[in-house]
Amino acid sequence: MKKYKYILLLLFTLLLAPNILLAKTDEKNILALTLKYYNDNNISHHLWVNAKSKIDGKFQQIPNISVSFYITNYADKTNLLGKAVTNEKGEAMIVMPPNAKAEWLKSPNQNFIVVANETKQFDAAKTELAITKAKIKIDTINGKVINVNLIALIDSIWKPISGVEVIIGVKRLGGILNVNETQTYTTDSVFGGVTAEFKLDRIPGDKQGNIILIASLVDNETYGNLTAELKVPWGINLVYVSNFDHRSLFARRGYSPIWLELLAYIIVVVVWVIIFYLLLQIKRIKKLGIE
Amino acid sequence: MEKLAENKIIEDLLPQKFGKKGQMWVISLLAICALGFYAYCRQLYFGLEVTALRDYVSWGIYISNFVFFVAISLVGSLITAVLRLTNVQWSTPLTRIAEIIAVSAIAFAGLIIIVDMGRPDRFYNLFTHGRLQSPIIWDVIVITTYLVISLLLLYFPLLPDLKIMISFKERNGKWLQKFYELIGSFWKNKPEQFKITNKAINILSITIIPVAFAIHTVTSWLFATTYRPGWDSTNFGAYFISGAFLVGSGAVLIAMYIFRTQYKLEQYITEHHFDKMGKVVVLLALIYLYFNINEFLVPAFKMKKSEEEHLMGLFTGEFSSIFWFAISASMFLPIFILIFKKGRRPKWAFIAGILVVVGSWFKRYLIVTPTLLHPFLPMYDVPKNYLHYFPSWEEWSIAGGSLAGVLLVITFFARIFPIIPIHETIIETDSHEKV
Numbered sequence: 001m002k003k004y005k006y007i008l009l010l011l012f013t014l015l016l017a018p019n020i021l022l023a024k025t026d027e028k029n030i031l032a033l034t035l036k037y038y039n040d041n042n043i044s045h046h047l048w049v050n051a052k053s054k055i056d057g058k059f060q061q062i063p064n065i066s067v068s069f070y071i072t073n074y075a076d077k078t079n080l081l082g083k084a085v086t087n088e089k090g091e092a093m094i095v096m097p098p099n100a101k102a103e104w105l106k107s108p109n110q111n112f113i114v115v116a117n118e119t120k121q122f123d124a125a126k127t128e129l130a131i132t133k134a135k136i137k138i139d140t141i142n143g144k145v146i147n148v149n150l151i152a153l154i155d156s157i158w159k160p161i162s163g164v165e166v167i168i169g170v171k172r173l174g175g176i177l178n179v180n181e182t183q184t185y186t187t188d189s190v191f192g193g194v195t196a197e198f199k200l201d202r203i204p205g206d207k208q209g210n211i212i213l214i215a216s217l218v219d220n221e222t223y224g225n226l227t228a229e230l231k232v233p234w235g236i237n238l239v240y241v242s243n244f245d246h247r248s249l250f251a252r253r254g255y256s257p258i259w260l261e262l263l264a265y266i267i268v269v270v271v272w273v274i275i276f277y278l279l280l281q282i283k284r285i286k287k288l289g290i291e
Numbered sequence: 292m293e294k295l296a297e298n299k300i301i302e303d304l305l306p307q308k309f310g311k312k313g314q315m316w317v318i319s320l321l322a323i324c325a326l327g328f329y330a331y332c333r334q335l336y337f338g339l340e341v342t343a344l345r346d347y348v349s350w351g352i353y354i355s356n357f358v359f360f361v362a363i364s365l366v367g368s369l370i371t372a373v374l375r376l377t378n379v380q381w382s383t384p385l386t387r388i389a390e391i392i393a394v395s396a397i398a399f400a401g402l403i404i405i406v407d408m409g410r411p412d413r414f415y416n417l418f419t420h421g422r423l424q425s426p427i428i429w430d431v432i433v434i435t436t437y438l439v440i441s442l443l444l445l446y447f448p449l450l451p452d453l454k455i456m457i458s459f460k461e462r463n464g465k466w467l468q469k470f471y472e473l474i475g476s477f478w479k480n481k482p483e484q485f486k487i488t489n490k491a492i493n494i495l496s497i498t499i500i501p502v503a504f505a506i507h508t509v510t511s512w513l514f515a516t517t518y519r520p521g522w523d524s525t526n527f528g529a530y531f532i533s534g535a536f537l538v539g540s541g542a543v544l545i546a547m548y549i550f551r552t553q554y555k556l557e558q559y560i561t562e563h564h565f566d567k568m569g570k571v572v573v574l575l576a577l578i579y580l581y582f583n584i585n586e587f588l589v590p591a592f593k594m595k596k597s598e599e600e601h602l603m604g605l606f607t608g609e610f611s612s613i614f615w616f617a618i619s620a621s622m623f624l625p626i627f628i629l630i631f632k633k634g635r636r637p638k639w640a641f642i643a644g645i646l647v648v649v650g651s652w653f654k655r656y657l658i659v660t661p662t663l664l665h666p667f668l669p670m671y672d673v674p675k676n677y678l679h680y681f682p683s684w685e686e687w688s689i690a691g692g693s694l695a696g697v698l699l700v701i702t703f704f705a706r707i708f709p710i711i712p713i714h715e716t717i718i719e720t721d722s723h724e725k726v
Contacts, residue, residue: 264423268436277494289477
């Protein structure tokens, strides 16, 4: 009897083993959030978040994740800046609303927090960001030389910041075009400033020749992302000439090239003159038959 | 050709009434046309929704059929014009067969374009608002011109035959007699009339060649002026024309066999004609094969990303079975059959002709559809039925109806007019005797 007991136990174990080994775990994927702060031309501030997760061994951007942005470290209603949903790139952003001003002015440093709600695939996630308030100033000196200063709020006083890399360029097609061969500049210890010589002599501007100079701090761990812009008349006046009404193969109706019109009409006329001539020959044959 | 008495030639070549087989044939074709018409009425009533045409595949079997018809119509210019101008004597019994194939095919090519339009009532807009730069406008102009020239090329050589037919009043019956008299009673076999007719035929033979080349080149440009994988080719004009001559010649082989066996024309459409046409088809198949190699090998060698999906779809993917069938049926097998003397006998030549025509129809389908299913931008967030194309029963019925329509026109033409030129056959027989 005892022998049978062991056999039954062994069978039971063997039957269960695959179920245990192959059982699908209900563990959810881990959602990683990246939070960034932006100061746009010292006018507005926005926060940006990216949601990604390691699925099948590689990181993938996660869309349709509902996220809530908070000012300070406390994720409660009073500190809520706004809510957003990540797009197909896993990104979402909010512009900091005016009602956050009081909280913003309280301290030279600022904390933010973003919280992602739990979904069927992911557990709830959150991430924090601490920045020191800073801004960039941009100006021109002595003709076509650009002067940029980086200052930060330290002990309630705006002080120049040295040793930080900034980019100086011209705003172009959503990117930044360097004003000369130097890619980045490091701020000095005296005014937290840098100067850059503008060498883009033939750059097209708008109708008045205006271009937008931009100084930018990118993904700085202490200050975040800062930009400052300045409009200057250093470009070439761009007069847009529309070729909408020009004759071309791709133009609209009635604007085909003259050579095409001539060629087409000549061919059509020649062929149809021959056809009409032949139709007349039928008439001639008919006349000959009647005679 | 054996020595044949004039009266016997006339008796042999005069149009014959339909027998039982002929009646069944006509009834079958009329039934297919009726089904096609019903399907078209549904399409008109419900719109293009009844078809499988969607955002991506907006040109399905209608446009494949259009290209096929335009292609097949080119044979008129090959047999009637090219062979006539090069003094090829053996083609005389085949000229009218080629010409009626050309006329019926090009007429239905025009019709199928209207069928493809969601709003045919707006067809006149092509003329009132068309852009001269658009190959579609060129196509409309060239198709109309080619149809008129083909009709004239059919009509002028018919005049002497009409006089012969008018003389058989009792055989013709009342209505046919009236019709013959209406279109040909003025023909009196006068030398001046012959002179004018011969001159007109020569002018037409010269004129039709550039027009024929233009019609199919322009049709190829409908595709080639579009920057898409499979269509973006400078080879397309020559590729289309060589294919067109091949399919047209294949159709002539079929027609030759059917008229020869059904109308007992063995003495007029001889094995010699099959031998010659067989050789023509081999030559044309080799030329078309050459252009196909160019068309596929060069992009496959470079294998640009956008072309890769399209080409792999043809070679090994979704369309591979149709692709290899089309290539084999329209080129390899006909070459293999017709390259041997035995293969150029009527029955084998007929089989080769069928292979060419069927293979060529699928080839046109492959030119149109796979490219439309491989746009440069990914097909994103669209219903599943947008990603594939299989024609609806309405499309099959309409396409089948148009094919039946072409055959019906040829059938009725052969019932009303002599399918082999009587007068020219008599003249040639006389000249043979003199020689």
